[in-house]
Amino acid sequence: SAVISQKPSRDICQRGTSLTIQCQVDSQVTMMFWYRQQPGQSLTLIATANQGSEATYESGFVIDKFPISRPNLTFSTLTVSNMSPEDSSIYLCSVEGGSQTSTDTQYFGPGTRLTVL
Amino acid sequence: AQTVTQSQPEMSVQEAETVTLSCTYDTSESNYYLFWYKQPPSRQMILVIRQEAYKQQNATENRFSVNFQKAAKSFSLKISDSQLGDTAMYFCAFMKGLQGAQKLVFGQGTRLTINP
Numbered sequence: 001s002a003v004i005s006q007k008p009s010r011d012i013c014q015r016g017t018s019l020t021i022q023c024q025v026d027s028q029v030t031m032m033f034w035y036r037q038q039p040g041q042s043l044t045l046i047a048t049a050n051q052g053s054e055a056t057y058e059s060g061f062v063i064d065k066f067p068i069s070r071p072n073l074t075f076s077t078l079t080v081s082n083m084s085p086e087d088s089s090i091y092l093c094s095v096e097g098g099s100q101t102s103t104d105t106q107y108f109g110p111g112t113r114l115t116v117l
Numbered sequence: 118a119q120t121v122t123q124s125q126p127e128m129s130v131q132e133a134e135t136v137t138l139s140c141t142y143d144t145s146e147s148n149y150y151l152f153w154y155k156q157p158p159s160r161q162m163i164l165v166i167r168q169e170a171y172k173q174q175n176a177t178e179n180r181f182s183v184n185f186q187k188a189a190k191s192f193s194l195k196i197s198d199s200q201l202g203d204t205a206m207y208f209c210a211f212m213k214g215l216q217g218a219q220k221l222v223f224g225q226g227t228r229l230t231i232n233p
């Protein structure tokens with residue numbers, strides 16, 4: 001299956017700042033997704049990253065807070081803007097559909113652990 | 118909206134025993150997929166097993182198998198001959214079987230500990 005990497009793996013940030021998380025796949029994929037996992041909780045979808053168009057956001061998540069880029073079929077970024085301690089979470093990207101991955105199945109990157117002080 | 122419920126927050130078994138994790142879901146969709154993902158302390162979400170709703174046969178992957186009861190909307194995971202490396206959070210997840218990008222809806226997870 002595809003190899004998915006995320007950078008950084010973890011970070012500690014000050015409130016009011018922004019952090020950009022990168023997700024890189026070693027093969028082209030159709031769909032990329034960004035999820036948030038708050039401490040001790042399950043995963044919630046933030047948005048679907050569409051190549052060549054605007055990301056599609058879930059209810060409760062807005063572009064100003066979580067801008068997303070998808071410049072090509074192997075890369076996406078998620079920015080967490082104007083951070084507060086409530087943004088402390090694990091952020092995971094997932095991919096679906098490509099030569100190395102099955103359709104109708106999502107595969108996850110290793111996650112980015114973000115702590116906001 | 119779809120919901121996924123895992124009623125066992127924590128489970129603990131001895132190595133080599135068999136353990137079953139429960140999952141129920143609610144949906145009005147007829148075409149969908151169900152998954153079990155494993156999240157060890159490393160936090161990577163690892164796909165354990167996948168089931169298509171239109172298939173009556175239960176999916177199996179080595180020591181992992183599911184009991185898919187479509188009418189009851191139940192999707193339990195059985196781990197046979199459990200190993201220390203099976204210690205992790207296990208999440209049940211649902212995805213609609215529609216065209217285009219579909220999100221995964223996750224249950225709250227079951228923390229499984231395999232004791233030596």
